[in-house]
C-alpha cells in the first residue's frame with residue numbers, strides 16, 4: 001500500500017525552502033495558515049490570499065488563492081471577484097513598477113479542486129531557453145525547481161518583501 005493511500009486523501013509537498021507540508025487541500029491549508037508560504041503572505045484580503053508559489057522558485061511568481069474551497073471563477077460572488085481582480089491588478093503593477101518583469105501570464109485551471117490563479121512572470125531567460133507561451137510553463141517550472149541556487153532563494157525572498165511593501169503603500 002502506498003503512503004498516499006494510507007493517508008486517505010492527504011497529499012504532501014516540499015516547498016522551495018525544503019519544508020515538508022501535509023494537507024488534504026493546499027488551498028485550504030494556505031487559508032487556514034497550516035502551511036507557511038515561503039517568504040510569508042504578501043497580501044491577505046477578506047476573500048483572498050496572495051503569496052509566492054510554494055513549490056516553484058521563480059522571483060515574482062505568485063498565486064492568488066481563494067479562501068473559499070471552490071474550483072471555478074463562476075462560483076465567486078461579486079465581492080470576491082472584485083477583490084481577486086484588484087489583487088491581480090496591483091500584483092502586476094508591482095512587478096512592473098519594481099522592474100521585476102514587464103509581462104506576466106495568468107493561469108487558472110478548473111481541474112485543480114481549489115481556486116487559485118497563477119501570476120507567472122515572463123523572464124527573458126525563459127523565452128530564450130524554452131520559447132514564449134503557455135505551453136512552456138510546466139517545463140520552465142521544472143527547470144526552475146531543478147536548477148535553483150541559494151542566491152536565487154535569496155532573490156525570491158527579497159522580491160516577496162518588496163511586493164509586500166508595495167501592497168502596503170498602495171491600497172487595493
Ligand SMILES: [Zn+2]
Nearest residue numbers: 025028069114
Ligand atoms: Zn480547498
